[in-house]
Amino acid sequence: MTIHNTDILIIGAGPAGMVAAMTAVQHNPTKNITVIRSNEKSQVPCGIPYVFGATLGSVEKNAMICGGNPITDKIEKLIDSVEKVDIETKTVYSQNYEIHFDKLIFATGSIPFVHKNFTDALRLENVFTIDKDYSKVEKLKNYLADKQKVIVIGTGFIGVELATELASDNKDVTIIGGGHILAGSFDKDMAIKAEEIMIEKGVKLALGQHANHIVEKNNLAYGIELCDKTVIEADVIIFATGYEPNTKLAAEAGLKLARYNGIWVDEFMRTKNKDIFAVGDCSGRRDFITRDPSKVMLASTSAAEARVAGSSLYSIKRLKGFNGTIAIFSTMIGEKAFASAGVTQTRAKDEKIDYVSGYFEGMNRHPATIPDASKLSVKLIAMRESGRIIGGQVVGSKEAGEIINIIGLAIESELTLYSLVSMQVATQPLLTSAPTTYPIIMAAQIALSSK
Amino acid sequence: MTIHNTDILIIGAGPAGMVAAMTAVQHNPTKNITVIRSNEKSQVPCGIPYVFGATLGSVEKNAMICGGNPITDKIEKLIDSVEKVDIETKTVYSQNYEIHFDKLIFATGSIPFVHKNFTDALRLENVFTIDKDYSKVEKLKNYLADKQKVIVIGTGFIGVELATELASDNKDVTIIGGGHILAGSFDKDMAIKAEEIMIEKGVKLALGQHANHIVEKNNLAYGIELCDKTVIEADVIIFATGYEPNTKLAAEAGLKLARYNGIWVDEFMRTKNKDIFAVGDCSGRRDFITRDPSKVMLASTSAAEARVAGSSLYSIKRLKGFNGTIAIFSTMIGEKAFASAGVTQTRAKDEKIDYVSGYFEGMNRHPATIPDASKLSVKLIAMRESGRIIGGQVVGSKEAGEIINIIGLAIESELTLYSLVSMQVATQPLLTSAPTTYPIIMAAQIALSSK
Numbered sequence: 065m066t067i068h069n070t071d072i073l074i075i076g077a078g079p080a081g082m083v084a085a086m087t088a089v090q091h092n093p094t095k096n097i098t099v100i101r102s103n104e105k106s107q108v109p110c111g112i113p114y115v116f117g118a119t120l121g122s123v124e125k126n127a128m129i130c131g132g133n134p135i136t137d138k139i140e141k142l143i144d145s146v147e148k149v150d151i152e153t154k155t156v157y158s159q160n161y162e163i164h165f166d167k168l169i170f171a172t173g174s175i176p177f178v179h180k181n182f183t184d185a186l187r188l189e190n191v192f193t194i195d196k197d198y199s200k201v202e203k204l205k206n207y208l209a210d211k212q213k214v215i216v217i218g219t220g221f222i223g224v225e226l227a228t229e230l231a232s233d234n235k236d237v238t239i240i241g242g243g244h245i246l247a248g249s250f251d252k253d254m255a256i257k258a259e260e261i262m263i264e265k266g267v268k269l270a271l272g273q274h275a276n277h278i279v280e281k282n283n284l285a286y287g288i289e290l291c292d293k294t295v296i297e298a299d300v301i302i303f304a305t306g307y308e309p310n311t312k313l314a315a316e317a318g319l320k321l322a323r324y325n326g327i328w329v330d331e332f333m334r335t336k337n338k339d340i341f342a343v344g345d346c347s348g349r350r351d352f353i354t355r356d357p358s359k360v361m362l363a364s365t366s367a368a369e370a371r372v373a374g375s376s377l378y379s380i381k382r383l384k385g386f387n388g389t390i391a392i393f394s395t396m397i398g399e400k401a402f403a404s405a406g407v408t409q410t411r412a413k414d415e416k417i418d419y420v421s422g423y424f425e426g427m428n429r430h431p432a433t434i435p436d437a438s439k440l441s442v443k444l445i446a447m448r449e450s451g452r453i454i455g456g457q458v459v460g461s462k463e464a465g466e467i468i469n470i471i472g473l474a475i476e477s478e479l480t481l482y483s484l485v486s487m488q489v490a491t492q493p494l495l496t497s498a499p500t501t502y503p504i505i506m507a508a509q510i511a512l513s514s515k
Numbered sequence: 516m517t518i519h520n521t522d523i524l525i526i527g528a529g530p531a532g533m534v535a536a537m538t539a540v541q542h543n544p545t546k547n548i549t550v551i552r553s554n555e556k557s558q559v560p561c562g563i564p565y566v567f568g569a570t571l572g573s574v575e576k577n578a579m580i581c582g583g584n585p586i587t588d589k590i591e592k593l594i595d596s597v598e599k600v601d602i603e604t605k606t607v608y609s610q611n612y613e614i615h616f617d618k619l620i621f622a623t624g625s626i627p628f629v630h631k632n633f634t635d636a637l638r639l640e641n642v643f644t645i646d647k648d649y650s651k652v653e654k655l656k657n658y659l660a661d662k663q664k665v666i667v668i669g670t671g672f673i674g675v676e677l678a679t680e681l682a683s684d685n686k687d688v689t690i691i692g693g694g695h696i697l698a699g700s701f702d703k704d705m706a707i708k709a710e711e712i713m714i715e716k717g718v719k720l721a722l723g724q725h726a727n728h729i730v731e732k733n734n735l736a737y738g739i740e741l742c743d744k745t746v747i748e749a750d751v752i753i754f755a756t757g758y759e760p761n762t763k764l765a766a767e768a769g770l771k772l773a774r775y776n777g778i779w780v781d782e783f784m785r786t787k788n789k790d791i792f793a794v795g796d797c798s799g800r801r802d803f804i805t806r807d808p809s810k811v812m813l814a815s816t817s818a819a820e821a822r823v824a825g826s827s828l829y830s831i832k833r834l835k836g837f838n839g840t841i842a843i844f845s846t847m848i849g850e851k852a853f854a855s856a857g858v859t860q861t862r863a864k865d866e867k868i869d870y871v872s873g874y875f876e877g878m879n880r881h882p883a884t885i886p887d888a889s890k891l892s893v894k895l896i897a898m899r900e901s902g903r904i905i906g907g908q909v910v911g912s913k914e915a916g917e918i919i920n921i922i923g924l925a926i927e928s929e930l931t932l933y934s935l936v937s938m939q940v941a942t943q944p945l946l947t948s949a950p951t952t953y954p955i956i957m958a959a960q961i962a963l964s965s966k
Binding site for chain 2: 079082083086087090108110111114119120125126127128129362363364365366367368371372382386389390392393394395396401403404405430431433434435462463464465466467468469470472473474476477479482483485486487488489490491492493494495496498499500502505509513
């Protein structure tokens with residue numbers, strides 16, 4: 065057992081852990097900073113679906129690079145599994161180290177969630193989850209190499225991206241889900257556009273379905289029986305049914321957990337103990353609009369939390385804490401980008417929010433004769449009375465990935481339709497929509513006219 | 516002389532005029548709305564450089580479409596030249612009409628500006644300006660068809676775009692300017708990246724140069740003599756030296772002009788007479804940061820002004836007026852997009868603003884092994900004390916055109932580096948930078964660390 069002393073200790077080296085460590089270096093240049101992680105290599109979490117098809121093509125190409133610059137070089141790295149955290153004595157015990165810290169940041173991430181009816185099936189060789197662990201991704205990749213029929217259970221972002229990528233790689237893929245795909249982020253009108261592309265790419269959609277149970281044969285999964293008793297055969301079954309906070313260590317250490325089992329934190333990512341922080345998927349999240357506990361997991365949100373924690377370790381220096389997740393997502397399905405921020409109309413109804421919405425479909429270039437011009441649709445959702453922006457959805461070519469970040473900033477900055485309707489934007493024939501029909505402005509105008 | 520009565524009259528049908536008319540329709544469904552314009556056809560202003568090369572290839576492809584939807588169909592259109600505006604009697608006289616109005620919007624646009632030393636040369640058959648008039652664009656296009664050597668004078672957006680487009684079309688092009696290109700929008704470090712691409716595309720750069728005079732021969736321009744006495748020969752000389760407000764009509768009507776000859780307007784685009792408005796390039800503009808009169812001309816800003824005017828004709832209903840131009844631009848040079856908003860470092864120094872800046876160069880996809888990944892650079896400029904964002908520059912692939920709109924919204928919403936450093940963004944391997952190194956956030960962090 066090696067004794068290791070450090071000022072700041074971070075457990076975990078995913079996006080949250082690494083950004084927390086880097087921010088801590090910048091804000092505390094005189095402190096020792098140590099990151100402890102269980103494996104040498106890690107994966108870019110959102111890149112995982114793309115190692116299974118032609119886009120990245122290998123697990124190696126999705127490796128997360130966490131070194132080689134002046135900031136990361138100031139961080140001490142230990143590769144070991146943490147076994148216990150003693151908050152009282154400020155000590156972390158791993159297999160080979162006894163680490164004394166002054167400030168501790170939990171960045172232990174999340175682990176795949178599988179409904180309890182199916183956890184038993186995970187023992188079968190051909191049943192998988194999408195674990196972010198490097199070696200597990202590699203194992204699934206190798207297993208898939210000579211298999212043809214794949215079932216993906218779950219229609220969230222990972223499930224949809226994985227199914228589409230595998231289909232592009234000529235696998236026979238069926239995706240199973242209870243309703244329209246990406247239902248947390250898109251209303252039906254937008255989701256249907258994505259489903260059409262998936263079908264075009266050869267993905268079989270079994271929507272409005274639930275898996276009853278896995279049919280076994282010779283110690284392998286033979287297929288899945290759906291709630292309508294149909295059996296779909298498969299060589300490989302992959303659960304992409306979400307993730308849950310990895311908080312066993314924190315709970316055993318006596319830290320308070322929030323609903324959905326994230327570690328309870330305040331606006332500055334501090335647990336009930338002001339020397340202990342939690343960031344990323346292991347932290348308890350709230351929703352930006354309602355303040356309700358939230359299950360949303362996003363690397364970008366994790367990074368934002370990590371920046372707040374990294375700059376607040378020894379004292380709160382900045383007024384802005386982390387005011388809840390706005391749930392801001394983007395993805396590519398086929399050649400189209402789909403992006404969403406804040407609440408959908410469906411959720412606004414469920415939450416009994418009195419809202420207005422505006423939908424505009426235009427072109428992403430101007431005039432429409434520009435060679436790469438294509439359709440671009442924007443939906444905005446706002447409070448009826450105040451006009452405050454609470455959600456948006458964008459479908460179009462790749463710039464949709466940044467257009468959603470304009471809407472995200474509007475939500476986070478509590479802007480209203482009144483601001484957006486006369487916002488100043490750069491427009492250029494080869495890059496954007498026309499100045500006369502810029503889609504965020506048009507959607508805002510349409511939403512205002514329905515107030 | 517036909518008598519025509521209308522509630523709302525708009526003079527001009529460029530982006531400002533058309534958006535003012537459409538907004539007026541939406542806010543005043545019971546009013547008669549008339550637009551009077553001098554020509555049947557008009558051009559998308561920012562598309563003009565692209566009719567001269569392969570991108571659009573024809574003037575026809577750059578036609579501005581202003582009809583065929585339920586809103587534009589409610590607008591009455593007259594094609595005629597306006598000759599006089601009588602504010603006292605609320606009458607506009609054109610060649611064939613006497614038009615009585617209740618509310619009037621000037622949207623008379625801008626006309627090419629050429630330094631007085633060179634106006635005489637415009638009589639020569641092979642000396643041109645970039646006029647937005649449809650027939651004049653067509654005339655230049657036809658004239659260029661069998662010519663080889665072209666000189667473009669002026670290194671603003673139109674000059675740079677035109678020179679690059681003509682070079683891509685295998686013309687022998689020289690561009691002449693006093694300093695680095697696009698100097699109003701980019702600092703030297705960013706401008707150099709653009710100049711390198713122009714040189715690669717075959718454009719000859721004569722920078723740090725001024726034209727002394729045009730050398731004539733046989734009633735044609737033979738070339739240009741520069742301040743160092745070199746003579747550059749040319750088949751065609753094009754002045755792209757900016758535009759000036761087209762306000763002869765307004766001045767003759769007795770309306771007050773602002774500095775730089777735009778029509779003086781208040782925050783709601785009203786002239787001193789509350790029934791007469793002016794929008795677009797013919798209106799007097801102010802700078803968002805300093806409130807100084809501004810020469811910036813942008814179709815997107817014109818559209819924003821037009822939306823404010825169109826909704827404020829009969830009463831001011833919304834608090835937000837038009838708070839000055841933030842000067843937000845984007846363009847493509849070769850395969851790279853260049854975008855800018857607010858003040859540059861150069862201008863910040865000139866204006867004696869105590870600023871900090873942060874520059875970050877990263878990748879636009881993550882991991883960097885994603886097939887279409889390329890470099891993306893962001894610079895942010897902010898007030899040193901408060902951290903308030905006052906400028907930004909972006910160089911990268913096409914999404915830079917929307918990334919600048921995030922920065923623009925931050926400037927217009929008076930956000931600070933503190934907000935941007937923990938902003939929530941959507942990140943996705945195929946669409947954006949990594950969550951850990953999102954370039955706006957990184958640039959904000961770097962700027963903060965230099966405070």
